[in-house]
Amino acid sequence: MAIPTGTSFLSSLGGTAGISRARRMKNLLWWSACVLALALVVAPVVWILVSITAKAMANWQWTIFTQNSTGIGGGLLNTIVGTMVLTFGTGILAGFVGVGSGIFLAEFAPKNRFSAIMRGACETLSGIPSIVFGYCGYLALVVGLHWGYSLAPALIVLSLLVVPYIAKSTEIALQQVPVAYREGAEALGFTMPRTLRKIVLRPALPGILTGMILALAISVGETAPLLFTAGFSNSIPTGALVHEPIGYLTYATYTFYDEPVPAAQHLAADASFLLVVIVLGLILLTRLIVRLTQRYSPTRRDRQTRAMRRAAAAVASGTVAAGAGTATPGA
């Protein structure tokens, strides 16, 4: 009874026409649309990378790494160090606060008004334009607390800016860890903190790092909030938290690009190039960490890392876009 239906089904499968023309056309159309979409994403990335590199290389001088900036010339040493300090500091400050609140929201927060308020605050925070952060930081910290243009207000403002990203991605990453892991750990008599440390955090790490990398890329690339809080300085930061302005790479691009002096314009190009290099470096670092920590992920049934490559690529395009995008509204 079932066999005749089976054969007729099979014979229709191997029928003379094969896949119909209409379906072939449809497939082709979809494929073209996908390729086009891909090209639209990839092309600008390639274009930015190539043009920035070409522009920087045309007048490349290694002395940018050894000399501080002077008014409209010199090197970039002080701004490189400044950007590193700002990024590193933000990473630590915002990392602790952001990952902490993400863990709290996902794991410990009682489902009540308190956590709802916290979530709402995070969302609002992420919607506030960065220039407003800068302005508020200026009013409250630079002027209000008499800190002057310096590292501390810059770190606080940058951290406030990126904490929502880190918190949100941490929360989502934790929520996506299969319940079966947690229940298995609970049934074995794991304490809650131990479950978090030994079982849950590791598979959530790629997601958390994605948020971190996005946050760091933003703080590398921000200009507006720093103009209001860090000011600018032509000397290498001494590490003082207050009363000492600090230089950073985006400032070099922002102020030097239309100076009439060629040396200044070259510095603007070099600074842009370095910004991109730093962001790419951050992405590579994430990929490395992901690779080293996800040996035992269920998505890795074989030794392949295709899924991870895809994830890293998504991160990469996202951050480059973010890093490139944030410079514009600041200027």
Place this chain on the structure above:
Amino acid sequence: MSDRLGEPSNTPLSSTDNVMSARDVSLGFGATTVMQDITVNFPRGSINALVGPSGSGKTTFLRSMNRLNDKVPGFWLRGEVCLDGHDLNGSDVDPLILRRKVGMVFQRPNPFPMSIMDNVVAGVRAHKMAKRSELRDIAETRLAEVGLWSHISDRLDDSPFRLSGGQQQLLCLARALAVEPEVLLLDEPTSSLDPRSTEAVEELVRRLTPELTVIIVTHNLDQARRLSDNTIFFYEGQLMETGPTPQLFDAPQRLETQRYLGGAVTVNGDN
């Protein structure tokens, strides 16, 4: 050596020694009652099958035997669930220690995202039951116990997700056994496994008793029949009937039992 249903010689209890028992237990979520007035004993060293239609509350009941429902919103329980005579919902009970004594294996294999070796000793580490240097031996012993050692002795550092589904479930059993529980709760442990792996799990369960007491939820009535000493039949939130497995299957007292388990007899005819 004591008989499966007999009492171990070193315990002072009189008639039957029940490692776990439920007394007048009602439980549910919020306004709904899932189970009502359940009283049942689980003799030490026995294999007990919980059967009943879908939604009759078997999983909920099983999970409340090591307090896995504690954090489920709205969950409530009245009455007493006892381990060795102690109410395990009492304020003096540490749920972490309880869960070491009462292990659980779930329907879907759920190895942790860590190496096979680390999976086996995860609980041992959590409860600080052994020195670092002993962990490997423990892993070997437990993997051998569940019959996995010969297959994966050279893959201890491998990901557990490269094992087959059946092997993953055996690994989860090894993990649960490694903390030396008194009671093992199994929630449909073989429902996602092929007949061969199912047999391996059943064989293991037989070997583990009477040192261990097993409470197993199953929809496979044949499995209940061939594996268990006692069968507990849940129906619409009630404990409809319970007794030694042969008696329940061959001479059920209630009509509902007869109907439900009777289905198994006809299916049995096919084998």
